[in-house]
Amino acid sequence: GCVKRAPAGGLVDGTDGTYDYIVVGGGTSGLVVAKRLSEDPKVSVLVLEAGGSLENNANVTNPLGYGLAFGTEIDYAYQTVEQKYAGGKPQTLRAGKGLGGTSTINGLAYTRAESNQIDLWEKMGNEGWNWKNLLPYYVKSEHLDVPNAERLEGGKMTFDAAVHGKEGPLKTGWLYGTTNSTLGATLNTTFAAMGVPWNADANDGSMAGYTVYPSTVDQDLNIREDAARAYYFPIRESAKNLKVMLNTEARRLTWKTAAGNGTAGAAQTAEGVEIMTQDGKTMVMKAKKEVILSAGALVSPLLLEKSGVGNKAILAAAGIKSVVDLPTVGENLQDQANNGLKFGIANNFTETDKNAYVAYPTAEQVFGKDNVAAVAAKVKAALPGYAQQVASVNGNVTKAADLEKFFNMQYDLIFDEAQPNPIAEVLLYQQGGVWDSEYWGLLPFSRGNLHVTAANASTTSATGAKINPNFFMLGWDVTQQVGAANFIRRMYGTAPFKDVVGPEDTPGLKTVPADADEKAMGDWLKQNYRSNFHPVGTAAMMPREVGGVVDSQLKVYGTANVRVVDASILPFQVCGHLVSTLYAVSERASDLIKASAKA
Numbered sequence: 001g002c003v004k005r006a007p008a009g010g011l012v013d014g015t016d017g018t019y020d021y022i023v024v025g026g027g028t029s030g031l032v033v034a035k036r037l038s039e040d041p042k043v044s045v046l047v048l049e050a051g052g053s054l055e056n057n058a059n060v061t062n063p064l065g066y067g068l069a070f071g072t073e074i075d076y077a078y079q080t081v082e083q084k085y086a087g088g089k090p091q092t093l094r095a096g097k098g099l100g101g102t103s104t105i106n107g108l109a110y111t112r113a114e115s116n117q118i119d120l121w122e123k124m125g126n127e128g129w130n131w132k133n134l135l136p137y138y139v140k141s142e143h144l145d146v147p148n149a150e151r152l153e154g155g156k157m158t159f160d161a162a163v164h165g166k167e168g169p170l171k172t173g174w175l176y177g178t179t180n181s182t183l184g185a186t187l188n189t190t191f192a193a194m195g196v197p198w199n200a201d202a203n204d205g206s207m208a209g210y211t212v213y214p215s216t217v218d219q220d221l222n223i224r225e226d227a228a229r230a231y232y233f234p235i236r237e238s239a240k241n242l243k244v245m246l247n248t249e250a251r252r253l254t255w256k257t258a259a260g261n262g263t264a265g266a267a268q269t270a271e272g273v274e275i276m277t278q279d280g281k282t283m284v285m286k287a288k289k290e291v292i293l294s295a296g297a298l299v300s301p302l303l304l305e306k307s308g309v310g311n312k313a314i315l316a317a318a319g320i321k322s323v324v325d326l327p328t329v330g331e332n333l334q335d336q337a338n339n340g341l342k343f344g345i346a347n348n349f350t351e352t353d354k355n356a357y358v359a360y361p362t363a364e365q366v367f368g369k370d371n372v373a374a375v376a377a378k379v380k381a382a383l384p385g386y387a388q389q390v391a392s393v394n395g396n397v398t399k400a401a402d403l404e405k406f407f408n409m410q411y412d413l414i415f416d417e418a419q420p421n422p423i424a425e426v427l428l429y430q431q432g433g434v435w436d437s438e439y440w441g442l443l444p445f446s447r448g449n450l451h452v453t454a455a456n457a458s459t460t461s462a463t464g465a466k467i468n469p470n471f472f473m474l475g476w477d478v479t480q481q482v483g484a485a486n487f488i489r490r491m492y493g494t495a496p497f498k499d500v501v502g503p504e505d506t507p508g509l510k511t512v513p514a515d516a517d518e519k520a521m522g523d524w525l526k527q528n529y530r531s532n533f534h535p536v537g538t539a540a541m542m543p544r545e546v547g548g549v550v551d552s553q554l555k556v557y558g559t560a561n562v563r564v565v566d567a568s569i570l571p572f573q574v575c576g577h578l579v580s581t582l583y584a585v586s587e588r589a590s591d592l593i594k595a596s597a598k599a
Ligand SMILES: Cc1cc2nc3c(=O)[nH]c(=O)nc-3n(C[C@H](O)[C@H](O)[C@H](O)COP(=O)(O)OP(=O)(O)OC[C@H]3O[C@@H](n4cnc5c(N)ncnc54)[C@H](O)[C@@H]3O)c2cc1C
Pocket: 024, 025, 026, 027, 028, 029, 030, 048, 049, 050, 051, 093, 094, 095, 096, 097, 098, 099, 100, 101, 102, 103, 105, 106, 107, 108, 109, 110, 111, 248, 249, 250, 251, 294, 295, 296, 297, 299, 459, 460, 533, 534, 535, 565, 566, 567, 568, 577, 578, 579, 580, 582
C-alpha cells in the first residue's frame, strides 16, 4: 500500500499538489536525488513510483536470493524486438518495479568503473565529469562495513580504505557463505599463470585483474542493501518535506503555456507530471522548480517522447505533438551480452564456496601478447563501418563522423597501453553440481534504440515500447565475446585450478570443439546469450550537436527545468556493474541541482 504521510509545513497533498521538485521513479537514482534535495527542510520533494514498497518482500531482502524476483510482479521483464544479429530471438530486459527500483532485484555486485572511462565523459564535452570529480561521490554514497579479520582472511578479501566511504547511506561489504576456502588461493595462482594479476581493490579506478568484489549488503542484518533501504527508509519519518506516492504511474510531463511554448528555439518549461493513481485516476502534480526523470534507461526516454520531446517523425507516427525536436532521445542504447560456460567438478572438491570471485582480463590477456596487435588493427579498420552502421540504425540522427570519433575513443580505452580497460567480466561459482562461469563482454560497440509506439502506451508494461539493443550487430562484439569464452576454457585448463575441474559441460566439446573458429563459437554464443541487464545511454549526456539528450548539468536540451538522472545519461558503457556509478552520478547530480537553485 501507499506510504502515508501527513501533509506538513506548507505542503499540499492530493489532487492539486504542488512541490518544488518532482522526481519520477523511486529507484536506484531517484531516491538519491530525493533524499539529497529534501535535506533542505524548506524544499518540498515528491517522488512518483510505479511500484510498491518491497521492504518485506523475501525475494528482495534475501541477499543470496538472486533470481527469485524474476518473473514476479516486481520484474518489468520488458521484451525486445527479435534480435536479427543474434539468433533472431527477442530478449527479456529485467528491471525492478517498486521503491528501490532495479537495485531490489539485482545481483548486489559493487564494482565501479575504470578511471579513464569516466574521464572520457569530460573529453567528449561534458565539463566536470571526470574520475577525480566523481570519486568523492562514490565515497560519499558508501558505507563500507569492514568484515572481521577472520572473514577477510578466509575469503581472501582485500580493499584500499582510501577509496571507500565510511559514512555514506549505502552499506557495502561481503556476502556470507565464505568459509576458509582453498579456492581463492588456487584461483590466484591460476590467474597469475595466465598473466592476470591479483587486484587488491578493483574499485580504485583500475579494474583489470582478478579480485573478490564487495556487494551492496547490510552484513549486520544479512539483508540486501537496495536504494530504499539505503536512501529512503532511514529518513521516511524525519523528512517531512519528502513525499512518496507509491503505485503511481507517471504518464507524461505537462508544459506551461507561457510565451514561447511551441516556438522553435525557446526553452520549454515543464508545469508538472500527469499521473495515474492506483485506482485509475488521472491528475497533474505540479513542480515549482524542476522535474527530474529517474525512471531508468528503458523508461525515461519514453516519458520524454510521450511528453513531445524526441524525434519528430517517431512522435508523429505515434500521434504525439512535438514540443522539443530532439531526435536522439531513445538512441545510443548500449547493453552487454551475457553467456555462461559450465564444467564438471573433479577430485571430490567439496568446498561449497560462495565467494565473489571475478576476473577482469584485458584484450592482451584474452587474445595473447602475440595476437592482440592483429586484433586491434582489425577493429581499428572496422570503426568507420561500425559508425556508418549505427548511424543507419538511427536514421542518421547521430552522424557517422561523430560516432566514429566516439568509437575511436572506446577503441583507445580497450587497446590503451598504459591503462587498458578490461574487456570481459568472468565470474566463477558452483551451482547445481558444476562450475559455472557466467561472463559478459564489457565494451561492445553495437548501439540500438527504444521508442514509444503509441501516445497512450503505458511505460510500465512490457509492451509499451519498441526496444532494440542490436546485440552482436558489430564484429568486435562477437570477437570480444568469443575471446572471453576461449579465455574461460584456458582458465579451466590451467593448473592448479584444472585439478578440480571435470569435463566441459556447456557448451561441451561435442557442440563447440576445442579448435572451433570465431564463427562456430560465436554462433553458439548468439543462440545462448541473454541481456546482461546493463542498458545505458538512451538519454545520453553529450553536447547537443553530437547527439546528446542532456547537457553536463543533466538538463534536457530545449527545456528549462527538466533533468534526467539515471542510467539513461551514461554516454558510454562502463566496465563495472552499474549501481555504484549511478549512486555516485546521482549524488553529484544532486549537488548540481542544489547549486543551480542557489544561483
Ligand atoms: C537482474 C539484474 C541484475 C543486476 N545486477 C547488478 C549488480 O549485481 N550490480 C550492479 O551494480 N548492477 C546490477 N544491475 C544493474 C543495476 O541494478 C541497474 O542498472 C540500476 O539499478 C538502474 O538504476 P536506475 O536508477 O537507472 O533505474 P531503476 O533503479 O530501475 O529505477 C527506475 C524506477 O522508476 C520506476 N518507474 C518506471 N516507470 C515509471 C513511471 N512511468 N512512473 C513512475 N515510476 C516509474 C520503476 O518502478 C523504478 O523504481 C542488474 C540489473 C538487473 C536487471
